[in-house]
């Protein structure tokens with residue numbers, strides 16, 4: 001069907017609809033008990049048959065969904081199909097690493113591949129839309145949802161946005177294996193004050209435009225079908241009712257034509273925000289801002305008829321939303337194939353292929369944070385291994401905070417992965433302590449195992465629900481008695497490797513003083529244990545990098561590499577310089593940090609031309625050598641700095657990434673390109689403007705001044 005045919009069908013449906021049926025299309029309910037918000041059980045089948053339901057969430061499984069769809073198609077007056085949304089955040093049945101971990105692969109091809117697989121599995125399960133990708137830049141590890149994000153950098157998050165939208169939606173939304181993407185949470189949610197979930201947001205307009213908006217702009221450019229406004233307010237205006245951002249910026253300036261889906265119960269929460277007196281006002285505010293779909297608040301069904309009577313909204317406002325919802329259904333091909341009968345079956349062979357990608361994604365997401373004395377890799381199987389700690393052998397913890405349709409029993413625990421890698425070794429497992437709580441009784445027996453072992457693998461960290469939504473922590477360190485266990489084990493002086501699981505950087509500087517080798521394992525998903533074993537044994541040379549700065553202490557938060565220079569830079573000898581009296585300024589590990597089992601050396605940075613003009617591009621070349629003994633992949637980061645501009649610019653800004661796979665002794669020239677327009681600065685009216693002058697170019701492995709090569713280019717007047 002063509003776009004024109006769709007438009008004609010939509011107009012004729014709209015003409016035939018009662019007010020109730022129109023509002024019904026804007027109503028999204030869950031079939032289940034609420035999982036992510038206050039429960040508002042509704043008899044969805046009764047609502048559906050009355051034509052008062054347009055879409056559903058948190059329901060999956062093709063047979064069940066076909067049954068519900070049948071009721072929509074055959075038992076409602078107009079037979080309009082539903083669409084089904086679900087949080088497919090980092091995989092569906094096959095679970096991939098959490099986004100913060102996968103971002104560390106710095107690899108759009110991988111990001112797209114895992115989203116494609118997630119879409120195929122979700123579509124096979126009857127789903128037509130995912131509430132992903134999550135694009136909230138976050139610079140605050142206290143906020144639990146940093147785990148769902150791509151970390152602190154707007155450029156990196158924007159590239160992830162494009163890759164994920166492409167992967168979820170494929171080439172054609174109407175294909176039976178495509179799902180509509182929902183870029184969320186628009187916008188600024190990552191800046192909740194003091195990292196506390198659902199708290200207020202108050203960032204400058206410049207920071208909002210430079211840091212928080214670019215990933216959404218990229219998602220719109222990539223054709224995201226939907227966007228979800230965030231729960232939070234921005235300087236007093238809740239995003240769910242933010243006309244300036246939803247209508248004027250998103251729709252008018254950016255040309256976004258897709259649907260806006262409220263967050264869970266967010267329209268009703270406008271009352272708690274203190275901007276609406278009742279559901280009627282709340283519904284009117286959201287509708288007027290252009291929110292098309294009300295997720296779970298029943299504000300539209302309960303409030304819009306009265307809002308219409310009171311003159312708070314017009315029928316044309318409602319019609320505009322209904323048109324967009326029907327257009328999405330048409331684009332998804334639901335009018336032609338409501339049951340998506342052509343969705344591919346998930347055969348065992350296919351699922352095995354997906355798991356192979358899960359293993360690849362997982363090992364590409366493990367960051368080797370520290371490796372003193374080349375403790376890793378452990379190439380020869382140790383005769384006896386003690387796998388200790390609360391996360392040693394708990395498969396379902398590998399799921400991470402948003403598990404989709406993943407099943408705990410299908411995940412591979414760390415101990416299981418090590419057993420598979422070293423079948424002839426004796427592998428003893430003990431928790432020692434629970435992840436939380438104060439029972440030290442298990443420490444002594446764990447120490448006995450450690451004493452008898454040739455290698456200790458210490459599995460520490462957070463349980464999966466200690467991050468994610470509503471997982472804010474004011475002190476994001478190692479919880480419970482884990483520090484006691486870790487100190488006791490590491491003090492034995494045995495060869496030891498620490499596997500750290502978390503949804504955020506964990507602040508435990510003492511751990512890095514005592515442990516020789518530490519791997520950031522985040523939550524790696526289905527193949528966690530195998531991927532960790534690949535890295536521990538050296539079958540995979542770790543290549544992932546931190547997509548977020550790793551602080552020494554929560555007192556440094558917010559801490560990120562792209563800070564503005566201060567007028568009084570740190571001078572340890574001068575009291576009146578920018579510093580703490582009780583803590584270093586620098587983080588424990590900078591953005592981009594991540595070691596390898598080999599060593600890469602950078603040389604000979606060249607940039608051309610020497611002068612750039614608008615519309616032009618800079619060619620950047622650098623020689624990268626593998627100066628160690630093992631083959632490996634290096635991630636080359638390109639940063640810029642504008643040293644003199646009309647406004648103070650960040651000390652470093654990421655603008656490009658390239659990869660080089662190098663054998664020992666091999667040297668390669670790595671090429672990057674930088675569009676001149678990417679160097680524009682937002683002027684006083686927040687419009688991009690190229691300013692003539694020098695731009696400094698930095699290339700290297702991480703946002704660490706001493707690791708970067710430097711060159712310069714001029715921007716012509």
Ligand code: BGC
Pocket residue numbers: 036037057087131184263264469
């Ligand atoms: C979250 C969203 C999610 C929605 C539906 C909300 O609580 O903020 O990210 O998509 O629930 O599960």
